[in-house]
Amino acid sequence: MNANPFPHRHLLGIQGLTPLEIGHLLDLSDGFVDHNRQAEKKRETLKGRTIINLFFENSTRTRTSFELAAKRLGADVINMQVSTSSVVKGETLIDTAMTLNAMHADVLCVRHPDSGAVKLLSDKVNCAVINGGDGTHEHPTQALLDALTIRRRKGQLSGLLVAICGDVLHSRVARSNIYLLNAMGARVRLVAPKTLLPAKAERLGAEVFHDMAAGLKDVDIVMMLRVQNERMQGSYIPSIREYFHFFGLDYDKLKEAKPDALIMHPGPMNRGVEIDSEVADDFERSVIREQVEMGVAVRMACLVVLTRNLPSAKPNHV
């Protein structure tokens, strides 16, 4: 009998996954992409399973993506949007976990504004947990969908040069992507003003640049990060105007990248802040909408592999 290609109860982060496990998730996702393009999208793989989207932070895209993924696999889905103002203490987070346990959920897809909160929850529940983004720690399904987008366009991840640009300091997306890209043999650059880089960023496995022209030189992929401008101005960066001038992606800066470089953004975009509209909508090079499509496929794959590992799983699934 073959060894389990994904022997984990939860998906809490990219850290800790092997290249083979990541590859397995991407292969599985690949199949779902084609499946999702058919008229008949519904499957019965997860029929009878209960999946709860537990979001302690506002989100439309990610929650919808998880919901669609679960529904296409035939599971029952409940969305719980918990306002964090009413849940402020660790005890209540654990209370929530106990409540959900009693409801016999099979998979929890959790987003939480605090780093480590999803792990805390996963320690207390009997079901599988997928991290839908925790604080500034990790966002593994985003990194997987980014990797799938790149792999389908470029054939492979290994050997590619990827620039991740912008607010790395506050970005769980950047962290998950750095781990994944390094694991798969890509080289990562971070391009940001020093105020938007976390301490020892280079220790995560990335080369650090403070100049877009230098950082984008000859890269295969340009990943832009969202600037949360409401809490940025004045403190981390002087102004949106200055930020766009030096770090916003426009054609002038993009010309340093390879001619066939792909442009990515995890969304939602701030047009005119971190990315110029023309570039974002570039039909040839921008794969931003494709990323959203890959998101559903990747989340389907994650749900499948984790339910396979549940104690109650039947052996003949997928």
Next chain:
Amino acid sequence: MSKVAYINVRLLDPASGLDGLGALLTEDEAIADFGPSLFRASSGWRVPSGIPIVDGKGACLAPGLVDMRVQLREPGEEHKETFKTAGEAAVAGGITSMVCLPNTDPVIDDVASVEFVARRARKVELAKVYPYAAATQRLAGKELAEMGMLAQAGALAFTDGVQAIADARVMRRALAYAATFDLLIVQHPEEPTLAQGGAMNAGETATRLGLSGIPREAEVILLERDLRLVAATGGRYHAAHLSTAPAIEAVRQAKRQGLRVTADTAPPYFALNELAVGDWRTFTKLSPPLRDEADRLAVVEGLKDGTLDAIASDHAPQDQDSKRLPFAQAAFGGVGLETLLAVALELHHNGALPLLQVLGLLTHKPADILGLQAGRLKKGAPADLVLFDPDAAWKVVADRFRSKSKNSPFDGRPVQGRCLRTVIDGRTVFAAEAQGG
């Protein structure tokens, strides 16, 4: 082609160590040639006909002074100083480049203000003026100014002027953000909560005069905090007008550690001590305050061993209404453009530093800190020059200053060293009466 030959001059170039009798030729705006054998004939000097000659009669010809800390007061306080009056004062003092603080009204914290400075200075056609821009918006110490764009517009470095960037988190971000573009942060190192309400150096003199004191620790506390932030961020940092022994020692150690740190001081801090406050002379109310004799000696030592990289005038014009007040209510600051050279030369005359080293602190060293193409005798370099007699004795009479404000802490002081002629871009912009025009 307009040429001028300066013959019979003692050429002094602190950057290269040149010190010898010779001549210098300017062509249009640049130095065309110079050296001990230029225009030298077997008997005296021979200059090709048609070239106007300035005979230095053995006086010193050096690069024009670069003054890295000047308050111009324009725009906003034109009753204290303007580009024109400061420019006239500067060239009378041998200063050919000055860098102005952003604490004007409006504050220099946007591209338009930076360009205003360049435009005004061009129009006035006296000393070259370069602006610092604000490190934080409106100098409020909270939100970062647009350093990248301001630098592209011509701001040399970033500072909150006469105020310290006090908030440690803001300072950390300012250093980190500036380092993104390899820009320099200039700090007025004084912990404001310690300095608050103080009028002069805390010590015996303050106690006797019944004035509240600014403790000397205010300087080193903020400076040491900053140095740790510099180490953490990899930023470039310049400490302005250091006045105390412990602060200078902290910079000395930081340089040993390899931090990208420089520092300057101003003439009052090596030429005066707190006793100059005398009986409440408000012209000696400076920021930082005049310290005690041990600190003054430490400043001289810092200049000697290179811990202090530059001497700036710290020119801070104040009108009568701001100074003719009870000491505690009077404004801080003293004018310094017209006394910078003479008071700095005291270091040479009293044997503390060789002449070339004193000049280096006034020319190429501040220019290098700020990345200015100035402060050197070099072929092709802008012909910004000062011709001066290092020994001529005179007495400072503030009422005769060209500066609009007369608040000099050196008023009445006998000094040695007089500027005879100042040349900017090959053009004589100042000539002392005896020299003619």
